[in-house]
Amino acid sequence: MKPPGFRHALRQSLEISGLTQAALASRAAISQSSLSRYLSGETHPGRKAVDAMDAALGLQGSLLAQWKDHVREDLPAFLRSGHALEGAAARIDLVSPVTVPGLLWCPSYAELVYRAGHKVEDTASLARIRSERLGEISAAVSAVFPVTALTWVPEAVRVQQVEHLLSLPERVSIHLLPEGTLLLGIPGPFSVFQLPDGREVTLSDKLEDDEVYGDAMLPRVRRLLRDSYALALPHMTSVEKLRGLSS
Numbered sequence: 001m002k003p004p005g006f007r008h009a010l011r012q013s014l015e016i017s018g019l020t021q022a023a024l025a026s027r028a029a030i031s032q033s034s035l036s037r038y039l040s041g042e043t044h045p046g047r048k049a050v051d052a053m054d055a056a057l058g059l060q061g062s063l064l065a066q067w068k069d070h071v072r073e074d075l076p077a078f079l080r081s082g083h084a085l086e087g088a089a090a091r092i093d094l095v096s097p098v099t100v101p102g103l104l105w106c107p108s109y110a111e112l113v114y115r116a117g118h119k120v121e122d123t124a125s126l127a128r129i130r131s132e133r134l135g136e137i138s139a140a141v142s143a144v145f146p147v148t149a150l151t152w153v154p155e156a157v158r159v160q161q162v163e164h165l166l167s168l169p170e171r172v173s174i175h176l177l178p179e180g181t182l183l184l185g186i187p188g189p190f191s192v193f194q195l196p197d198g199r200e201v202t203l204s205d206k207l208e209d210d211e212v213y214g215d216a217m218l219p220r221v222r223r224l225l226r227d228s229y230a231l232a233l234p235h236m237t238s239v240e241k242l243r244g245l246s247s
Helices: 006-017 021-028 032-040 047-056 062-070 077-088 107-117 123-136 155-166 215-231 235-245
Strands: 091-095 140-146 172-177 190-194 200-205 210-213
Touching: 006 021, 006 032, 006 062, 021 032, 021 047, 032 047, 047 062, 077 123, 077 190, 077 200, 091 215, 107 123, 107 155, 155 235, 172 215, 172 235, 190 215, 200 215, 210 215
Parallel strands: 091 140, 140 172
Antiparallel strands: 091 190, 190 200, 200 210
């Protein structure tokens, strides 16, 4: 029988300890808002935060064991929030004003982006992990991104990425922004995850990490999502455009 999830283990351990959320956050030197997101399952902590909470709760490694069972330790911290949400979501909407969204990358495109971002050393391994992620989840995915995300990269990478997009399963819907179209109100990539219970969670890419937003941000996010789809080509038109770029 699979052990309970990390969120359950953390919440149960906190209740048994008798500590308040504020007290645990203080002892583990993490923010109370971060602890709240860990307890709700909206995001997962990194190894350093888990070690600190494990020690603060006197658990002698049992919380760390739960974390290792449910969070891929080979992923850098900036990918773990999205990784958890991708696995839980029933539907994912992706909007990227510059590049192809990460969930749809082929290995060569992923490596190109990771090298340019100077975030990680082992770009090849991370590119492989990221490019395999779509096949590990079951969510329906709809993505909006500019055609220039393909036409402005080296030809060899463009061809591989276009072929990859054309091979994606039917649960993936692609909506290209025509050349010359700008998403003026969107400074960076964001994702909207619809969970099976109907809740929606927004994840926005930052320079160093991802930011998770709850209900307060949803009205604005829905407007941005609506505006993005309004500017983009329909899926079938986008597929025809991709076929034209494949040679």
